[in-house]
Amino acid sequence: MSDLTSIIREQSATEQIAAIKSGALDARELFEAYRSRAAADTFNAFTWVADEAPAALPAADTPLAGLPVAVKDLFSTEGVPTQAGSKLLEGYRPPYTSTAVAKLEAAGASMHGKTNQDEFAMGSSNENSAFGPCQNPWDPERIPGGSSGGSAAAVAAGHAPWALGTDTGGSIRQPAAMCGLVGLKPTYGAVSRYGMIAFASSLDQAGPITRTVADAALMLEHLHGADSRDMTSVGLREPIAVPSRESLEGLVIGVPAELTGEGVEEGVAAAFQVALAEAEALGASLETIHLPHAEAALSAYYVLAPAEASSNLSRFDGVRYGNRVEDADGTLLGMYTRTRHDGFGPEVKRRIMLGTYALSAGYYDAYYGTAQRVRTKIAGDFTEAFKKVDVIATPTSPTVAWKLGEKSSDPLAMYLSDICTIPMSLAGIPGISIPCGTSQGMPVGLQLAAPAFGENLLLGVAHALERTLGFDTGGAIR
Amino acid sequence: MSAADYEVTIGLEIHVQLATRTKMFCGCETSFGDDPNTHTCPRCLGLPGSLPLPNAKAVHFGLMMGLALGSKIAPRSIFHRKNYFYPDLPKGYQISQFDEPLCDGGELGGVRLNRVHLEEDAAKLNHAGGTGRIQGSDASVVDFNRGGTPLAEIVTEPDITSAEQASEWLRLLRVTIRQLGVSDVNMEEGSLRCDANISIRPKGQAELGTKTELKNMNSFRFIERGIKAEVARQVAIVDGGGQVTGETLHFDPRTEAITSMRSKEEAHDYRYFPEPDLVPVVITPDMIEAAKAELPELPLQREDRFIALGVEPGAARTLSWRPELGDLFEAELATDGSQPKALAALITNELLKRIGDGEVTDSKAAPGSLAQLVALTAAGTVSSSGARTVLDTLFASGGDPAAIVEAEGLTAMGGGDELTPIIQAALDANPDVAEKLRTGDMKPIGVIVGFVMKETKGRADGKEVTKVTRQLLGL
Ligand SMILES: [Zn+2]
Numbered sequence: 001m002s003d004l005t006s007i008i009r010e011q012s013a014t015e016q017i018a019a020i021k022s023g024a025l026d027a028r029e030l031f032e033a034y035r036s037r038a039a040a041d042t043f044n045a046f047t048w049v050a051d052e053a054p055a056a057l058p059a060a061d062t063p064l065a066g067l068p069v070a071v072k073d074l075f076s077t078e079g080v081p082t083q084a085g086s087k088l089l090e091g092y093r094p095p096y097t098s099t100a101v102a103k104l105e106a107a108g109a110s111m112h113g114k115t116n117q118d119e120f121a122m123g124s125s126n127e128n129s130a131f132g133p134c135q136n137p138w139d140p141e142r143i144p145g146g147s148s149g150g151s152a153a154a155v156a157a158g159h160a161p162w163a164l165g166t167d168t169g170g171s172i173r174q175p176a177a178m179c180g181l182v183g184l185k186p187t188y189g190a191v192s193r194y195g196m197i198a199f200a201s202s203l204d205q206a207g208p209i210t211r212t213v214a215d216a217a218l219m220l221e222h223l224h225g226a227d228s229r230d231m232t233s234v235g236l237r238e239p240i241a242v243p244s245r246e247s248l249e250g251l252v253i254g255v256p257a258e259l260t261g262e263g264v265e266e267g268v269a270a271a272f273q274v275a276l277a278e279a280e281a282l283g284a285s286l287e288t289i290h291l292p293h294a295e296a297a298l299s300a301y302y303v304l305a306p307a308e309a310s311s312n313l314s315r316f317d318g319v320r321y322g323n324r325v326e327d328a329d330g331t332l333l334g335m336y337t338r339t340r341h342d343g344f345g346p347e348v349k350r351r352i353m354l355g356t357y358a359l360s361a362g363y364y365d366a367y368y369g370t371a372q373r374v375r376t377k378i379a380g381d382f383t384e385a386f387k388k389v390d391v392i393a394t395p396t397s398p399t400v401a402w403k404l405g406e407k408s409s410d411p412l413a414m415y416l417s418d419i420c421t422i423p424m425s426l427a428g429i430p431g432i433s434i435p436c437g438t439s440q441g442m443p444v445g446l447q448l449a450a451p452a453f454g455e456n457l458l459l460g461v462a463h464a465l466e467r468t469l470g471f472d473t474g475g476a477i478r
Numbered sequence: 479m480s481a482a483d484y485e486v487t488i489g490l491e492i493h494v495q496l497a498t499r500t501k502m503f504c505g506c507e508t509s510f511g512d513d514p515n516t517h518t519c520p521r522c523l524g525l526p527g528s529l530p531l532p533n534a535k536a537v538h539f540g541l542m543m544g545l546a547l548g549s550k551i552a553p554r555s556i557f558h559r560k561n562y563f564y565p566d567l568p569k570g571y572q573i574s575q576f577d578e579p580l581c582d583g584g585e586l587g588g589v590r591l592n593r594v595h596l597e598e599d600a601a602k603l604n605h606a607g608g609t610g611r612i613q614g615s616d617a618s619v620v621d622f623n624r625g626g627t628p629l630a631e632i633v634t635e636p637d638i639t640s641a642e643q644a645s646e647w648l649r650l651l652r653v654t655i656r657q658l659g660v661s662d663v664n665m666e667e668g669s670l671r672c673d674a675n676i677s678i679r680p681k682g683q684a685e686l687g688t689k690t691e692l693k694n695m696n697s698f699r700f701i702e703r704g705i706k707a708e709v710a711r712q713v714a715i716v717d718g719g720g721q722v723t724g725e726t727l728h729f730d731p732r733t734e735a736i737t738s739m740r741s742k743e744e745a746h747d748y749r750y751f752p753e754p755d756l757v758p759v760v761i762t763p764d765m766i767e768a769a770k771a772e773l774p775e776l777p778l779q780r781e782d783r784f785i786a787l788g789v790e791p792g793a794a795r796t797l798s799w800r801p802e803l804g805d806l807f808e809a810e811l812a813t814d815g816s817q818p819k820a821l822a823a824l825i826t827n828e829l830l831k832r833i834g835d836g837e838v839t840d841s842k843a844a845p846g847s848l849a850q851l852v853a854l855t856a857a858g859t860v861s862s863s864g865a866r867t868v869l870d871t872l873f874a875s876g877g878d879p880a881a882i883v884e885a886e887g888l889t890a891m892g893g894g895d896e897l898t899p900i901i902q903a904a905l906d907a908n909p910d911v912a913e914k915l916r917t918g919d920m921k922p923i924g925v926i927v928g929f930v931m932k933e934t935k936g937r938a939d940g941k942e943v944t945k946v947t948r949q950l951l952g953l
Contacts, residue, residue, distance in 0.1 A: 075527070076527040092526070094520070094525060094526070095520065098527055194528070194529050195520075195527040196527050198526075198527065201754035201755050231529065231530070231755065232754075232755065307751060308751075308754055311570070313570075314570020315526070315568060315569045315570045316526075317563060317570060319565045319568070320525075320568060332565065332612060359750075359751055361747045361749075364749075368751060
């Protein structure tokens, strides 16, 4: 094993940055190492890899010191293919760069690849990608999770030190869990959505997928901030501190009965109990709580997210960019129909249909209206819960990564994979997944959630638990 | 039944392009007539990942309109997405307002308003070949320069009862908005657009008839003609025992043909829902104060003020609905405020006749000279017909009214002594007229006045001529 490969395997992003800054590591050599690993990737984690390092890498005295970053293909990147996992956007190169990527680059990160994903972030397995499914580096017969599957697989395989993902109902946390990584969905509004191709505008958030909690904190510090280009962005209220918490003395962890019982597979439940026991050993006290409306979260989500998506995806009409397919009849309607028929995959079509129906005259209040009311109730559940507890813990996903193709024909089974992450998305609160053991040889994730803008608290608790749980996030790096 | 047996009910939907420097949801400049697609960006092209940012100036202009039109300003309003597919709509939805508009209700010139809301304009489609419409054209191209221009949509209640009233009211709305300075309100350039909802019902029937929506009336003339044509079409249907169907109609101003664009069944389901990319628009008292502070005197207020000065109502309306005439009136009045009524009459009758289809600035009359002319007339120095001659000169080349009267020998003639021989000559030359007048039939007096005017080159005063004639005839 070469020196660089062992560095890639052993060191977190934070450590590599420190090594570049100290002169122990050459940023250009490191970039090239990651770039060539990404170019040789066999997990189909990337949809684009840089041909070479940029002529001028960001200097070592920038905060991120020129460290490479893999970026989910949902982020617009000027001149670089941005296809969002969709055939409809095949070959599309935006004329501008998203705020999240621009901020990371301004802090000294250097994008070396764009990563595979479920089409328009709709999916939990990365199988809904027009560019083919992505494999889990822990077991190539299994899915990496989704929709940020490529980002998670890239980091788990050591083809990127860290990656940028997006999370609408669990799309950062769930693949991070399934690939043995840390994944953070920030508070809604913490990170600008400008330039991020919208799935469900009121839920979408960008966030890091990393090897360590400290890495997640570091990336978040350079991602968050109110952006004049995104009216819904507010940033965080305080800088993100380097997480250093070791004790959980005095911390009350709420364990919601509704998200930790039925439907959680045995091995996952066992790993979750071990994590709770470790938390207690660090001084935390556990309290069973109730989120009475959580059971309706999945239903509400599958009305609201498709409703917004049905509108957000209307712009993919073949008129201005992406693939246009003319119809033999030569009409406008024919062009619209063929373009969208040929361009969108089945899951995207399913959600456009669901969302269109939910917004239709006569059904709007029964579906969209009811779902919004459920959303408000769920947010209220969390507000009540956080009066009693500091953070909430659940398994990130009720199962470990399943076999490729296993749930492809059963959308509902696929949707259930996000049952523990969706409530936090609806409430707009931050959630983090950290590895907490394995089941069937596959990583299990522990999800922690905090009140809105409680990122520092969340990262601190996650850091303390990460130390004691001692999971090797480089375990799949070859 | 005939057309007279039906009541016509009309409601208007007016779109006004706001004269902001930049577009409604991006920083691109608003423009007219520039090279296609030169004022675009990711936002107004609807590129993936772009997000809208509302234009504060457009909100300010919307508030000014709402205040001027007597609307209730909503302390909190929200934008909705109006979803439909069309190549001029880059996002596949228009950001508009739905059930929580910026301005609620209102009234102008006796017509109640339903609302005033803000939205973004569509891009401009150009169809090459074929019919000039999208169906059957060889190719269509889109110019996104106009796309995203701020629009205020003004919706009236169905309070209008005739085509003439519709066009008259629209003129009032246009001058009101122009006075506010928030739009060019130019129909030809499309900064003012009007659709009409039209229905008829037998007189006395309580419920309204089925309405149709008439689009594409891009001039005041077409609005009147279009509505008349549609009313006639509906009357013919109902008279023939048929029923009007609710549909969207297209008026072709060249042929005056009305054709169906889409039936009610084909009507779009716009699937309105709150725009998740925007936060609610919160209107603070400061914003309302700032809008109020910029409200000018509105045409109807000005009209009332002129009437209070003694100006005839018709002249007051002309002066206030054509603000440039009103401004001239006020400037002249400031030099001599003694004859507002006569000054207004001079401007709205005589000066306006000379301006014709031109501009007020076509007049070369120096500031104050119109007021002087009115004063000379009032003092009897020049007759009203002499004054018209002076105005010809003032209009064409300017100058001092008193000097023109002098130079052109237009000084009004005095009374009886000077006129008597001329009038006598006129009576002698027209014995039959003199005979009629003697019997008290004053109808042919014009012949005598005309004779005298010709002899005196208009210096005589018509009233004086009549008076002296009656004296001479012993009437
Ligand atoms: Zn623009």
